[in-house]
Each structure stands twice: as structure tokens, then as C-alpha cells.
Amino acid sequence: MSSIDFHEIEKSYGATPILKKVSLSIADGEFLTLLGPSGCGKSTLLRILAGLELQNAGTVLIGGRVVDGVRPKKRDAAMVFQSYALYPHMTVADNMSLPLRMRRLNAWQRLPLIGRLLPGTRGASQEIAAEVARTAEALGIDHLLTRKPGHLSGGQRQRVAVGRAMVRHPAVFLMDEPLSNLDAKLRVQMRAEIKELHQRLGVTFVYVTHDQAEAMTLSDRVAVMLDGELLQVAPPQEIYADPDDRRVAEFIGSPKINMIEGVVSAPGRVSVAGTTIASDIRADVGAHLTLGIRPEAFRLGAYSERGAISGTVRLIEHMGSDLYVHLDVAGVKQPVVARLLAERAASISIGHSLSLSVEPERVLYFGDDGRRIRAHDKPAKAAAALVRETA
Ligand SMILES: Nc1ncnc2c1ncn2[C@@H]1O[C@H](COP(=O)(O)OP(=O)(O)OP(=O)(O)O)[C@@H](O)[C@H]1O
Numbered sequence: 001m002s003s004i005d006f007h008e009i010e011k012s013y014g015a016t017p018i019l020k021k022v023s024l025s026i027a028d029g030e031f032l033t034l035l036g037p038s039g040c041g042k043s044t045l046l047r048i049l050a051g052l053e054l055q056n057a058g059t060v061l062i063g064g065r066v067v068d069g070v071r072p073k074k075r076d077a078a079m080v081f082q083s084y085a086l087y088p089h090m091t092v093a094d095n096m097s098l099p100l101r102m103r104r105l106n107a108w109q110r111l112p113l114i115g116r117l118l119p120g121t122r123g124a125s126q127e128i129a130a131e132v133a134r135t136a137e138a139l140g141i142d143h144l145l146t147r148k149p150g151h152l153s154g155g156q157r158q159r160v161a162v163g164r165a166m167v168r169h170p171a172v173f174l175m176d177e178p179l180s181n182l183d184a185k186l187r188v189q190m191r192a193e194i195k196e197l198h199q200r201l202g203v204t205f206v207y208v209t210h211d212q213a214e215a216m217t218l219s220d221r222v223a224v225m226l227d228g229e230l231l232q233v234a235p236p237q238e239i240y241a242d243p244d245d246r247r248v249a250e251f252i253g254s255p256k257i258n259m260i261e262g263v264v265s266a267p268g269r270v271s272v273a274g275t276t277i278a279s280d281i282r283a284d285v286g287a288h289l290t291l292g293i294r295p296e297a298f299r300l301g302a303y304s305e306r307g308a309i310s311g312t313v314r315l316i317e318h319m320g321s322d323l324y325v326h327l328d329v330a331g332v333k334q335p336v337v338a339r340l341l342a343e344r345a346a347s348i349s350i351g352h353s354l355s356l357s358v359e360p361e362r363v364l365y366f367g368d369d370g371r372r373i374r375a376h377d378k379p380a381k382a383a384a385a386l387v388r389e390t391a
């Protein structure tokens, strides 16, 4: 049983609050990712879970047991660091066996020469060596056991760091940006290996990254963090398609979501970028809103004669099967970016005018405070009837 509960964790360094009452429950066997920009407090929260850092207030539970004050090595959680933290003067085998030696041998038994002569050392050492060999084989690094970290590639070092965490058979794996020192191609490969490892071991993983692709592909749930607060905790698809907060919507997705100012012009009508769209959101007439439209939500052309966002093509980015088209639209500060299928958009050229439309149910609304404003009911499906000009 290795569920994790953070209950109102607070942490500050000096007068600067770093974590602001963070509460989060992670299920046994879940893969949960803490995702957020640099400096938001991800590593701090993970280090508190590992016992490497002490919170100022709040409680941490692992497997339903309060672990505040429990030393790191007694927490049954193993951490893989971004830097790998391997000892350069030790071989791979020694690096990997260290956590087991620390746990199974006492201080006398660990002494280089005398230790070997003491009762029990030999048997335990053989067991440790066997465990290291098994783990190394599972990770495909058994041929590297006698090498030192300086003579390994980045990917191999990363595997050794994972192996060192694995030999202990921890109930919880903690990983802090374990792939960030690898090149792009290796990162994708190791990402798949980490996912496979989680599936094979079936234990709880808490993973820290600022890379949304890693978070989206690996996780059962993603916790989006900003300035020491959790903004939303949900499965990847929900974080993407149904964000609770403008900052979540803007952090996830590439190209970035378009944010366009609009105003409720009549009940059930929002005017935006020179057009009016039907909408069923809870907002008064006259209310100012921000509309979030994902680049792939746009379609070429108008649903009706004037029911579209029109502008001038400023830039076209060719991405293979897709095109990213940047459109200058009167009254909209940032260019509007649409992701279109290349085969449908072949005739688009820079400097020409273009009309884009969007199905109303794919528009996300945010209030002044950045919180999402949701529709009253499920919007009607007939898209063609929904986007139209009012006056
Ligand atoms: N020992 C410390 N003393 C003072 N400030 C610290 C200390 N450790 C971290 N901080 C500050 O706390 C904030 C959160 O740090 P943390 O390392 O948790 O961020 P992070 O989300 O992991 O960022 P990154 O993605 O860059 O690793 C940062 O502003 C950092 O400068």
C-alpha cells in the first residue's frame, strides 16, 4: 500500500512562500506528474515527500502513515535526480549496490577490509550482487557494471540512476526531471522506458517535469503547478480539453491556445474579433470575457457569410501533415494561430485574406480572474446554426 497524501503543505525560504497550502492525494500505483514552469516549487514538494526537506506546516502521509520526521531511507521511496547523483569514483555495480549495502549491512560490515571478515557480510554481499545483476539485466546495462560513470553515455547514466533506485524495490518512485540532460531523441526513448517500468512494477510514481509532452504521455494524472499552488489535477486529456484556469490552458498545448477578448453582446451571444458566436455560458450581457480557442479547433471558411474570424495571413509554418497559419485580425492583439491539414490548406498564401470558423462547443471561456466559465448545459450539436452573425 503506497498511496500518498499531501495535506496543506506550506514551505517558505526566509519570507518567501514557496508552497502555499498544497493538498494532493495520489493513489497506490498511480503515475502522477507535477508539471509547471521553472521555480514553481515542484522539486521542493518532491523533496519534502522524500524527506530531504522539511515543510513549515502540513502533513505528508505515505501508505496512510504520517511520515513527518521519518528519515528519508525509512520512507520506502527512492529518488532519481536530474543530475543522476552517481558517485564518479565508484563502478556502476558499486553505485547500484550502495542503497542495499546501506540498508542490509551495518557500519562495521561496510568497512573495506575488516568488514569482509565479519559474520554475515559475505552472504549479504552475495545477495546484493545478485540483486544488482538482476536489475542491471532488466535495464540492459549488465555489460556496464565494471565501468565508472565518466565512461558512460547520458542515457546509460540515466539507466544506472534508475537501477540504483530499483534495487531497493521501493513502494514509491520519485523522479525529478530525470530526462532533462538527454538529447531529444534519447529523451523520447527513455520516456517510453519509464512508462514501461511503471507498468511492469505497478508501484506509485511521482514524476517532476516542466516538459508538457512528458507529462501528457506518461501520466495517469497531471498536477499543474504555478507559484507554489496546484491549479488543476486531472488526467492529461482533461487538462488539455477542459482546463479550469486560463493559466492551465495557456501552459498546455503547442502551438499555444489563442486567447481573444470578447464581450457578451446579447443573451446567448458573444462578439469577438468582428463576429458573433452563439454561446451558452453563465455571464451577464456586457460582461468581458476571454475566449480560448485551440489552434486545431479552427476550420477553414465561414459557416455563414460573415460568421467567421477574418484576417490577413502573416506567416505559414509547414509541419508536414499540418500547417500553422498565423493570421493578423483587426482588434486582436496577438496573431491568431490555426492548425490546419496541409492538404486542405494548400492554396493559402502570405498576405492574402483568410476566414476561419470554430464550433462553439470548442470555445473555452475565462473570466477576469482567469477562472473558467462553463456553459449552462451541453451546447447544441448543429454547428452550422451556431456560429452566425447577429445584427
Ligand atoms: N534552499 C533554498 N533556499 C532558498 N530558496 C530556495 C531554496 N530551494 C529552492 N528555493 C526557491 O524555491 C523556489 C522553488 O524551487 P524548486 O526547486 O522547488 O522549483 P522547481 O519547480 O523544481 O523549478 P525547476 O523546474 O527549475 O527545477 C525557487 O524560487 C527557488 O529559488
Ligand SMILES: [Mg+2]
Residues within 6 Å of the ligand: 042, 043, 044, 176
Ligand atoms: Mg526542480
